[in-house]
Amino acid sequence: MENAHTEGARTEGGRRADVDGAAPVVPHRRSPSVPPAGFADLEAATAGLRPPFAVVDLGALRANAVHMVRRAGGKPIRLASKSLRCRPLIGDVLRQPGFSGVLAFTLAEALWLAEDTEDVLVGYPTADVPALRQLGSDERAAARVTLMVDSVEHLALISEAVGPSGPPLRICLDLDASLRLLGGRLHLGMRRSPVHAPEQAAELARAVVSRPRFRLVGVMAYEGQIAGVGDNRPGPGPMRTAVRLVQRISARELRERRAAAVRAVRSVASLAFVNGGGTGSLESTSAEPAVTELGAGSGIYAPALFDHYRGFRPLPAAYFALAVVRRPAPRHVTVQGGGWVASGAPGADRLPVPVWPRGLGLLPAEGAGEVQTPLVGGAADGLRLGDLVWFRHAKAGELCERVDRLHLVEGDRIVDVVPTYRGEGHAFL
CATH class of the missing domain: 3.20.20.10 (Alanine racemase)
Incomplete structure (x- = not known):
């Protein structure tokens, strides 16, 4: 169900928020359509970074926090730390x-x-x-x-x-x-x-x-x-x-x-x-x-598992980027890494979701790999070695077990770099 929070929403940086390209990818299907606005800003902001890296869109994060408070109807929210x-x-x-x-x-x-x-x-x-x-x-x-x-x-x-x-x-x-x-x-x-x-x-x-x-x-x-x-x-x-x-x-x-x-x-x-x-x-x-x-807490980052509720639609706020390292066949590319699979009952909904460039999906026989992840789709033919593919994790805080820092982005610039638990030397679970 669309609402005022999602329809026409923009981040604080002024760009159109990505609210349509969030559904988890079943391995035999292509990734959902993603509006191009927004990822151009993310790519401009992170042009000097070496993948893999993770990004949090501060505008989306703060909009999600505000909307969660509205949904709470006046009762305080105790923040689930595992989700951040x-x-x-x-x-x-x-x-x-x-x-x-x-x-x-x-x-x-x-x-x-x-x-x-x-x-x-x-x-x-x-x-x-x-x-x-x-x-x-x-x-x-x-x-x-x-x-x-x-x-x-x-x-x-x-x-x-x-x-x-x-x-x-x-x-x-x-x-x-x-x-x-x-x-x-x-x-x-x-x-x-x-x-x-x-x-x-x-x-x-x-x-x-x-x-x-x-x-x-x-x-x-x-x-x-x-x-x-x-x-x-x-x-x-x-x-x-x-x-x-x-x-x-x-x-x-x-x-x-x-x-x-x-x-x-x-x-x-x-x-x-x-x-x-x-x-x-x-x-x-x-x-x-x-x-x-x-x-x-999960609604703060809005991972892919939270795309499928009728009553609310949070703005995707957390992404990670991987580099293309192979072009094994027409309509196929391979990125380095990617096996950042979420906890829970094994299934396609626990896999990371490639969201940009749009039109890419995981292969059913390989899924998300430990060292490399093959992707298929029409967008693959336009990618070169070293180009980035952007993903969303299926769950929220588990992304931070894979990276030691988060690059905080507003509009087309990085405004801060902050450590994850892992970056502060902690791996509690």
Whole structure:
């Protein structure tokens, strides 16, 4: 569904934003059409760089941030650091009105970010004993970092790691948000937490508050089957219809169960926050009275997997460029590198998408290669050795695991070069 954010949108640099050339490429199909405006600016800005390199369009990034805040309906967005993996850009987004706090992906990362950030929620449980010991002995970090748990086993592990004395530790409960039907025999959604029913949440809450060093401060429930699955993906129409139906049923069920779980937990302890949602479900999750904040981040870079939602269309903001090194046959070129495949269930939608020059696609027998990637299409005949092909990653922050810096572009110039986590010497996962 088009809206005012996408139709006729322009970046701050003034160029027409690329909103049409974003769909992931099924290996046997050509890449989607991409307007020529914009890539001329990117190529002019990066003319002196040696590929491979990665670029972030600051105009698109900031427009995406503004639009996410609008979609959040007045509730703050906790920024998912895994979707950016670049401290300077995390700081840039957090300075935008409507964003508050970080949703980290490991405790080691959270401790690092907490040096400069006052509110860091670790979005996943940890078994990192050295990091737990560090947290348990650091009063400042303990006041800034919140741990995630979904079992008494987690509580026991943390207690053993940190010992009986030291600053209190902030704890958040992870509530399973999947849809379970037929008495639990049918499971739709991610398998995350074993805590599904409100009674289970209350029982775990009592276990938390019974330990002197723990302070129960939050509840989180991430509905990945809604927020992370596009409802307008390419493929058979009946499949899209099924996805939309499941998402509607799941949203209704979770709204009631999440509210009941929050009431049950609040009967045990006061809560500072209830976190839910993701880039794909900001509107629906923000409408739940029980939810006090949203967690999201992928919409900032707008990777290819987020091209297939009816309700919103973010502006692609992150790209990487590879050089042509072979011309093996008519209508074929080969670029160096390219096997930057996204995590998740293996499939064509996890492959990087060649978006410029338009008319290029991956070969079904080879896909995106470790050292080289062959491409096919009419545009290949116009490319010479050394020319660039521009790609989008299927997911957001995973791009930053492949490069040590991001070149920030406004219009036709690079305005800054900033390190990724990798560029700062960190590979947390």
